[in-house]
Amino acid sequence: MNTMQKVAASAVVRHLAAPVVLVVVGLATAGxxxxxxxxxxxxxxxxxxxxxxxxxxxxxxxxxxxxxxxxxxxxxxxxxxxxxxxxxxxxxxxxxxxxxxxxxxxxxxxxxxxxxxxxxxxxxxxxxxxxxxxxxxxxxxxxxxxxxxxxxxxxxxxxxxxxxxxxxxxxxxxxxxxxxxxxxxxxxxxxxxxxxxxxxxxxxxxxxxxxxxxxxxxxxxxxxxxxxxxxxxxxxxxxxxDTFSFHRLVALLLATILGGAGYFFGPVFGVLAILVMDELSLVTSQAQDLIYGVGILVLVVATRGGIAGAFQRLVARFTPARQRSGPLTTASGSGEQRNPQRVAEQLAEEGPRRQVTVTDLAVSFGGTRAVDNVSITFATGEVVGLIGPNGAGKTTLLNAVTGDVPTAAGAISLDGDRLLGRRQQDIVRMGISRTFQSPKVIPELTLLENVMLAGDGLDGPGWVNEVLRTPGSIRHDRRSRERAMALLDDLSLAGRADQLVGDQPYGVQRLVEIARNLMLQPSFLLLDEPGAGLTEFERAEVAEVVRALSHRQIGVVLVDHNLSLINAACDRVYVLDSGRLIADGPPAEVFARQQVISAYLGVPG
Ligand SMILES: Nc1ncnc2c1ncn2[C@@H]1O[C@H](COP(=O)(O)OP(=O)(O)OP(=O)(O)O)[C@@H](O)[C@H]1O
Incomplete structure (x- = not known):
């Protein structure tokens, strides 16, 4: 059988299995x-x-x-x-x-x-x-x-x-x-x-x-x-x-957890498990509560993810090792290195220059002034570093731009349009995307699914089309899969595309988060410590990706403690200390200033 025939055959089996089971059960129970x-x-x-x-x-x-x-x-x-x-x-x-x-x-x-x-x-x-x-x-x-x-x-x-x-x-x-x-x-x-x-x-x-x-x-x-x-x-x-009482809720909860909450086959296994336990406790009427209780305990403790989770792990064990824990190579298996230039090429097209302007911004948490009267600008086509010692207010400033924290005073605008007061998802839709200090990925989804999530969000076919799986939504899914795969390929992660993100090292999770953001084709990408947890080699690659993006008219704001990364990637930097802006300019010039050195070393300037 060639590959196409195998795919067709497996699709037929997948679609016929459930009706066949139901018909067999119907015929077997007749009478x-x-x-x-x-x-x-x-x-x-x-x-x-x-x-x-x-x-x-x-x-x-x-x-x-x-x-x-x-x-x-x-x-x-x-x-x-x-x-x-x-x-x-x-x-x-x-x-x-x-x-x-x-x-x-x-x-x-x-x-x-x-x-x-x-x-x-x-x-x-x-x-x-x-x-x-x-x-x-x-x-x-x-x-x-x-x-x-x-x-x-x-x-x-x-x-x-x-x-x-x-x-x-x-x-x-x-x-x-x-x-x-x-x-x-x-x-x-x-x-x-x-x-x-x-x-x-x-x-x-x-x-x-x-x-x-x-x-x-x-x-x-x-x-x-x-x-x-x-x-x-x-x-x-x-x-x-009485039929719809608390007891019924407990039984439902049991079936869901035993079967495997969040797994597609969870409800099937859960209902079967409850049926079997009911039958067992009917047979052994003396010890029914004990059987019920011990059975549940064993299943919940021994099988993370319920029966469906255990089943999935069993299947994974018999899946060829290459697929389960593929090396960091491209889909073609050629072992190519990452290709930051290509990442940039498929992402961004030349566009009009856009600019974010932050004016006299203040953010407070109770008595703490995390950002204090800060004014900065950043535009497409440039890489701007945001540095400063721990607690300087860098993340809070990013959070304010992306609508994650309420502000006390000041203004933020994109090409003159007010950003303050808008919801996070709307700011993303206007072209500003961001990564988080500790990567926000979904451990239970694969690398590919994590990246595809961005395709579902921004220009997705909508909930109704997805649930009905209309031809339009199938086409969109295919396109989104191809784009996500190409991004993973250029980051040399295609070999792991079908693995769960939760099983990946920290560095890979960071790259997946970056890939998910690039999938949004943003005008601005705000990276919160993208170098943290990466090897020296991976950090150099992040710097290269960042530079390549800026040549494609994406504006990058880079928050990082690694000054060599900042130096390698940034056109100019802003330095924050205790919420205040203390310096700005080209990296080499700023790093030489006494006030900046003092802020980092914690001694008066
Ligand atoms: N949600 C919050 N609630 C209360 N205080 C907060 C909150 N977020 C930040 N802060 C405080 O605001 C100040 C600035 O924190 P922020 O995380 O922005 O600094 P940072 O420069 O990003 O630091 P780091 O380099 O360690 O990540 C700190 O004093 C911090 O404790």
Whole structure:
């Protein structure tokens, strides 16, 4: 088989595997009520676990309202059928719209809340919704619940919960969920949600609004939870509020963590693990809690990343070593050296001169004046160094330019447009990108995915196109992959493109962060100590990349303690000390000034 045939064959296997499994399970359980029941319940549990895996596993949001959202989907669909006589299909659609909309509304006021407060907010919402449902008896049946639930029908065929037909209905929705999750996983949406888990600053630094990413996570998971709820009601034929209790949340959490939070196959493994444990504890009724508890402990402790994580590591062990831990060579394997000139050539085109102007800027943290009345300018086509002893205010000055810290006084503008007050992601979109003092990379993504994240942000096809995996989004992904690969190739990292960034040495992580920024094709690149953690050789290369960029009309601001790097790369430097600007000019001239030497040596000038 040639390579093309192999690729085609593996794509066919990938797309057919899930439907084939569902059909085999359906045929195998036909005629056995117990196993049919288990299989249908597992299908619904998969949809719900996928919903929680998306928001918690991928996006890192501990959404405690998910079970109530699931319940709301169940009650809404039944209510519409019973009280308004609408069909199951319309009721299902409305239920899903209601649950996803409400989930987005829950997240809306929480845009800037930290993880813990967001979890508390979702808990508060769940408790409030529980109370509302309890007192709205017409909707939820109060403490008694609802016992008359009509069955869906399709072309005259009744799909009664617990019967074979209902299994097929569930299987179709489980399959659609599986496909949707595959789209999320493979597209920019998956990368952006995982980036959100690492903290909002990475997303903002590639031009994506973290608040918007949060809303997408809530909306999608709310939609899936509502779908699972509506199916569950019509499967069980009886629902009450106890069904959507705290116990259910614990079981969901278990399934997600055991299966592997944030892994594509996590929900599949999680649901299977819970099924097996339930069966085991039925058989050994004497020691069921013990088996349950010990099983969970062993799995969680022994398998980082749950069963899916263990499985992935096992697969990696049998993957050819070259792929897993490829040397620092190019994709062609020729062992070429890094090629900074080429990095620059594919990035920046000649453009109009642009200038950032910082005027009388002040930033305070409580009583500390971190930046004190500083005025500087930097333009495209030049490399400007920002130096000074520890605590001089260099990082704070960069943070002020990129919108990361509030300022006390002064002004910052780009070509006359005010930058102060703009959101970080908007400043990135205006052409100013930055790296961080300790590289902000996503350890659980590969090198390639880390770099592609910047392509998803700035000119990405948008969330809807990504989730639906439209032809446009597939084309965009391909282009983005090629550009990211070319950048990695020029930094001699192509051989590691498919490895996880978390497994890489510090120097590689720094280069990945730089590559991600270059992917944004910025007008200005602010580098916060890019030489830290690099070898002497790598530092010289960074200097060369920086110089090459400035020849292509990119403006670089370089913060570093390594004066030989500053000397090699910069046209001029600014020196800060205790928040104040004490010198500026060409590096050699500035380094010779007594005031600068004194600031560095800590003696009076
Ligand atoms: N988030 C913060 N909260 C409180 N104080 C801060 C914060 N960030 C910086 N500072 C203080 O502001 C001053 C300037 O810090 P900054 O990190 O900008 O200096 P720097 O020149 O980048 O130092 P280094 O070279 O060590 O990175 C320091 O006194 C620091 O303690």
């Amino acid at each position: 056995n009520d117990y196993y049919l029941h288990l299989a249908t319940a597992a299908g619904i549990a998969y949809i719900l676990t996928a919903a929680f895996n998306l928001i918690y596993g991928y996006a890192g949001i501990f959404n405690l309202s998910i079970i109530m959202t699931y319940g709301l989907g169940a009650f809404t669909s039944v209510y519409l059928e019973v009280h308004y006589g609408v069909s199951f299909w319309l009721a299902l659609l409305v239920a899903v719209v209601v649950t996803s909309t409400l989930s987005v509304l829950v997240a809306l006021p929480s845009k800037s809340l930290g993880e813990l407060f967001l979890a508390i907010q979702t808990l508060a919402f769940a408790l409030a919704l529980g109370e509302i449902l309890l007192s709205w008896e017409e909707f939820s049946g109060g403490t008694i619940g609802i016992y008359i639930i009509p069955s869906p029908s399709l072309f005259g065929l009744e799909l009664i919960g617990g019967y074979q037909e209902f299994y097929w209905l569930t299987a179709v929705f489980a399959l659609l969920t599986f496909q949707l999750m595959r789209n999320v996983h493979r597209s920019g949406t998956g990368r952006k949600l995982v980036a959100l888990r690492e903290g909002p600053r990475i997303l903002a630094s590639v031009g994506v609004s973290p608040g918007q990413a949060r809303l997408v996570a809530f909306g999608l998971s709310g939609m899936l939870a509502g779908l699972a709820g509506a199916l569950y009601a019509h499967f069980q034929l009886v629902i009450d509020l």
